[in-house]
Amino acid sequence: MTLTSDELQQLLRRSALLDAALIRFVPAHFKGVSDRVASSRIMCGVGFEHAESVKILITNDNFTSAISLLRLQYEALVRAVWLQYAASDKVTQRLMGEFTHEKAKQADRLSMMTQMLQELEGKAPSDIMNLLLQFKEYSWKPLSSYVHGGIHVLNRHSKGYPPFLIHQAVRASNSVSIILAMHLAQISGEPKQMLLLSTLQVTFADCLLESHAQTVAKHLIIKPVKRNTEQ
Numbered sequence: 001m002t003l004t005s006d007e008l009q010q011l012l013r014r015s016a017l018l019d020a021a022l023i024r025f026v027p028a029h030f031k032g033v034s035d036r037v038a039s040s041r042i043m044c045g046v047g048f049e050h051a052e053s054v055k056i057l058i059t060n061d062n063f064t065s066a067i068s069l070l071r072l073q074y075e076a077l078v079r080a081v082w083l084q085y086a087a088s089d090k091v092t093q094r095l096m097g098e099f100t101h102e103k104a105k106q107a108d109r110l111s112m113m114t115q116m117l118q119e120l121e122g123k124a125p126s127d128i129m130n131l132l133l134q135f136k137e138y139s140w141k142p143l144s145s146y147v148h149g150g151i152h153v154l155n156r157h158s159k160g161y162p163p164f165l166i167h168q169a170v171r172a173s174n175s176v177s178i179i180l181a182m183h184l185a186q187i188s189g190e191p192k193q194m195l196l197l198s199t200l201q202v203t204f205a206d207c208l209l210e211s212h213a214q215t216v217a218k219h220l221i222i223k224p225v226k227r228n229t230e231q
Helices: 005-025 035-059 063-085 089-096 101-107 113-120 126-147 151-159 163-188 191-203 210-219
Strands: none
Touching (some): 005 163, 035 063, 035 089, 035 163
16 A cells, blocks of 8 residues: 555644544643652653654655654653553652653653563553553564664665555554553543543544444453552
């Protein structure tokens, strides 16, 4: 399958509408919640910013940078889930405390992506965990190749990007955004947010990776995490 320019523009327009709908899952303020919940929500906001930037870069034909940024969006998702379920209280308190040079040095020693996934095993909800591992299995190595100047980036940047690959990058970014919103909906403890997300997933199914959309849809029937996760 290949996309015409008009088809890509339509995909980008639909994706922008999806982004606008999903960013509403990030609360306007974090009063009354723990450092753990606040830091996780902030990192979700970072992930949504990366998602918007992926589309901006693609609009300007900066495909290499856009695909590289997709890895950062996924890392923001993993970090958000890790902060909620696996990080120690000491870590979340330090991250949300006053910013100093010494604290910045300590933050550099936080768990890396693979270690975070290992630490999440048995702690994060199984539905979220399965989606994180699924994305890593199929996307991590090629995305790392773009970030580190490997064979993928050398080949594509020199020979050009087929429309289908750009199409997949947009859909992948949207799929990660759906998981970000899913995480936010779960920790909110609000069933209505899960119902809204389920509706959005159906409405914007044309913007998501097909198999991934089906997997997310299946997991959206899971009950949200109880409100006591915010204490």
